[in-house]
Amino acid sequence: MTTSSNEDPVGDDLSEEDLGGPIIDRRTTIQLLGAVGLGSLAGCSADSDTPTGTEAPGGTETEGGSTTEDESTPEATDTPPGSNRLGGRLKAGWKDSQAENLDPAFSGGSANLQLGANLYNGLLMVDESLRLQGDLATDWSVSNGGRTLTFQLHEGVTFHDDWEGVNGNEFTPEDFRYSLRRTREEESTYKSNYNPIRPLDEGGVEVVDDTTLRINMEFPFAPMLVFLTRTYGRGAVIQCKGAVEELGEDFKASPVGTGAFKVAQNNQGGMLKLDAHENYFKTDSDGNQLPYLDGIDVSFLPESSTLANALIAGDVHFINSVPQSQVPTLAPSERVAIDAAPGGNWFTFQFTLNNEPLSSLKFRQGVNMLVDREAFINRAILGYGRVAKGPIAPAMGRYGRANAEKTNADLQTYDPERGRQFIQDAGYGDLLDSDDPAFTVNVTTTWANGLRMGRVLRQLLAAEGLTIEVNQLPVSTFWDRWEKRDYDAQISSSSGDADPDQSLYPYWRKKSEGGVWNMTYYGEGVGETLHADQVHQMLASQRETTELEERAEMIYEIEDMIMEDATHIFLYHQDDMVARANNVMGYPNIAFVNRFETVWMEGN
16 A cells, blocks of 8 residues: 655755746645645555555555656556446446536545546646646646736536536636636635735636636735646636526526536436536547446435445445444455545534533533544544644645644543543532533434434533533434534534645634635634634634745644634544455545546446
């Protein structure tokens, strides 16, 4: 099994030539991914008899990307199947209840974002060898001290079917400007990623000609190249203006892009059928039309054992997320391969600060010290995770410090005697060794292992003398209460983050000023905190800091302050794991990216 290294392979200084196209080499791409956080995207593939996260028998772990730096390193598209293997429909099982919102500007769920990678294109993409390369762009250059990005674009790119963009069925630079405008002006969740770009009506995006566009930024921001990729970019993929305007709300279920697949049918909560885009502009190195598949039939299977059993039985060929509880079931199967890559994520239980006793800082800190995270990981997710002390994952390159290096790691460390003392000092000693619940934790029916996680937390706290209640809610009720902040504590996570900013800014900025997922009341004058105002300010400042080491120090300080304010019980980080039938070939194993345009089925 191969794993990847968090070491930054080159120095901080990236020249304009380094950042130009048509391909940014692996080393520079890792530097960029390290700048935005994801320094460890290279994945590993576990043999069918080797559980993910373990060493293969008789083998040793090696540094990820053991291929050479040769620019011609083969990719999935460079080793196409023979013509007798083209076609067929991939049956995919998705760990979710439905694809309710596939609109990239406003989609928040990981399943929606992953599926969207097959419906849309960005200007750029990250390939399997961790090289930044063109997607809709054929080449690009960086100038004006890093403030200007100029892209040359593919010709003959069309929207699905006969839908028309700004200037007809063919994609033009105007469609990029339209898509970015939607993200920037319609309060998209991802708009803050593109704040460095000048206002669009003041030269932020210039249409030079039919195949050239220019992006002008207020200040140099090398990570912008990553935010212009498919999946990690999210808010900068190309959407079809005609479809947005004609379909209205229905665009969420049946969106239109330029991607390798198009939506043929979306029965909410049932089947999502994607058909190949017959006029897709990409071919493989032998000139074969992509995608290879005729289509993808996605079944939504939120129950973990059902998902795993469907793959083993051959009812599906691929599952997008392997629940940790099912790894022992899947790993021994000769029909199955498990692919894993370090993920930019965190998993927690988050508090609201508006009700006692959780309004008390000392109480929240005490609860954190009552939780044995290693025991939690072993019981709740069967050991398939890394202890989290703070939100920044180990996969985030230079930003992913060892827990021992974090200033306030002791406040996230199992120390029941100290934790009980904190709770007593907070004035809530009467809640210790009592049958009365101190607070209620909400979980949802569709969250992988959610109920199990809640129950394990309850057991661990009960062993230290604190009683809590666990409430499993239907998914609609769960999210309704989350949005209204009508809860004591809820299971929470962030995943697929390509930058530490994405793990921090939406959750700890004030809700009215960019904290779109701040459902704890942090920074709003509710509950006791020490650092909320400073965190709010520094989250804005780190976005404008171009010196990488300086930014890293700011991220460290922000994370330390968040840990001390104890708005969450940080539990674990985990690898992104997918599983596939052994005859599913050509799958590019990149964290959080489920891209199927180069996938083919052996023996189809």
